[in-house]
Amino acid sequence: MVLLRLDSLALSRSRFALSPAAETLGALMVLSRPCVDPWLARWHERHRTALRATLAADPFAQGLARLVSSTKYLPDHVSLPPTGGMRTRLADELAQMCAVSDDEIAASLELAVEASWEEHDLGSWLTGRNFAARTAQLYRHTWDTHLAADWPRRRALLERDVTYRAGLLAAYGWPRALERMSRRTEWTGTDAIRFSDRPGPDRVVGPEGMLFVPYTGSRGSWLCEAEDGPYALVYPARGLGAGPSASAAGRERALARLLGSGRAAILRALARPATSSELAAELALSLGTVGGHLAVLREADLVVGARSGRRVVYRRTEAGEVLASGSTGEHDDDRDFGAGTDTGDDGG
Template identity: 75%
Template sequence: MVLLRLDSHALSRSRFALSPLAETLGAAIALSRPCTDTWLAPWHARHHAAFRARLDADPFARGMVALISSTKYLPDHVSFPPPGGMRTRLHEELAQMARVPDEAVGASLQLAVEASWERHDLGAWLTGHDWAGRTAELFRHIWDTYLAADWPRRRALLERDVTYRAGLLAAYGWPRAVERMNRHSVWVGADAIRFSNRPGHDRVVGPEGMLFVPCTRAGRGTWLCEAPGLPYALVYPARGTGDLQSAGAGPRNQALARLIGTGRTAILRALESPATSSELAAELDLSLGTVGGHLAVLREAELVVGERTGRRVVYRRTEAGEVLATGRTTMAGGGTATR
């Protein structure tokens, strides 16, 4: 069991961040395997064959992706804490990656091999030099070829997760905001987060605080990023990467679409977690005006409500909207009833 122990100032300075590098890492793992996530299925189907062909043509890329896809220890040079908070750009992270010397990369890769559940022969593909630079080139290719066009949709979902957890933080504090970041994360005592059940040494988070980084469900669960001079970063799966493409599938959803329309059905289902109109527009690939019109009708019907948070208006389903969208209602005591 690994604990992150926070000192007395760490909580007040901890914050959220985004990491295009984490998305790229997850995308590489997802594309190297058969797809088991329906949210990723259309994207995976478009790119899987081309990515496999790219790996087959480059032993270094094939070996690197195979290793990071099958180890409990991610190599340090692919798991940096994001340096720019919510505005982190991939080129910043790749610049950090490319500066890591071969000696450090080799030592980290050896630890990854020892923690892998598969056999790996580093000597078969870890040849030449500038291994971090070559990894950065591989990640740049993955981003440009397979991720850049999908980034607005993913970013909207990640920002929604941050909005949701920031609301929990404001209302209840960090223990609730950290709750269910993954199936293992839990607040322990007054000053520690358990983020893994695997053996390992605890870390102490100093007065600079730490970063919490949502990532779409692309290959891995939760991992810890650390680097000299940067705060620890905990990467965790974002909420809401359910089957957004299937909003119109199934008898219940088809009936709901006939009742209130396909656009309003998609919005009602997308509000599984609260979102702004801009986030909904990006996620559903609709114009802001179209989303605004649908939201106005849903508000008049008392199926959604909007609550102002700073300059943002965040929408969520009402109890009636929850019943209509899911058939479930929350009962006193925290249980649910299905209708």
């Protein structure tokens, strides 16, 4: 079992962050295999063939993408902690990546091969020099070609996860805020986070605290570490994994007939608490339209709003939960992603 140990000072200084590089790494993983995320299915269908053609033309990029998609230990240079908090820029993350030496990268790649469940021949593609710059080039191409246009939608979903967990943090503390971040991550005792069930050394989090970084995959988590930076735990954003079953799809159609499509969409979207701005961004509606729908849903006692600083965060009431989901609570899909650094989830 691997534990992340935090004292009270480290805990008080821990915070959330976003990472375009983590989103890019997740995209490389998702596009390297059949799609299991229903909400990403159309994006996956549009982009997988083009990315595969890019990789086929570059043995280094192809070998690296295949390795990170089939190992329980991600090479260190592809999973560095973000440096800009909630405003982290990809350019800054790639500059940080480019500072890693070829020797460090080669050693880390060998560890990744040892932890892979597939066979890899490093000698066939780990040739030449400038491995960090070539990795950064792959990240930049993947971002510009496959992610940049979709980033506003993804960012809104990630910010909603942070809003949700920040609310739990304010009300109940870190143990509650960390609930169900991944299949195996949980608070243990009074000063530790369980990261993995696999054998390995515990990590001691320094006084700067650690970062919690959501990404839009539905499963899998990984730990980012750098010699001069805090640990960062990358985890699947809450509620993105499950697509509707046939019975759920029928219920959604009935809900739209009952409430109207706009109000039904908002009630469904509030499976994760959100502000009106976040709902407007996700559903591509104006703030005025969202506000009008929320007013009706509040009058019907299907949603309730609670102030958090300058924002009002909306959530479904018990009646809204029953109407939207047919139960008094929804559960995230805790499936195994099969990749991560030193990953918290098993691969296979």
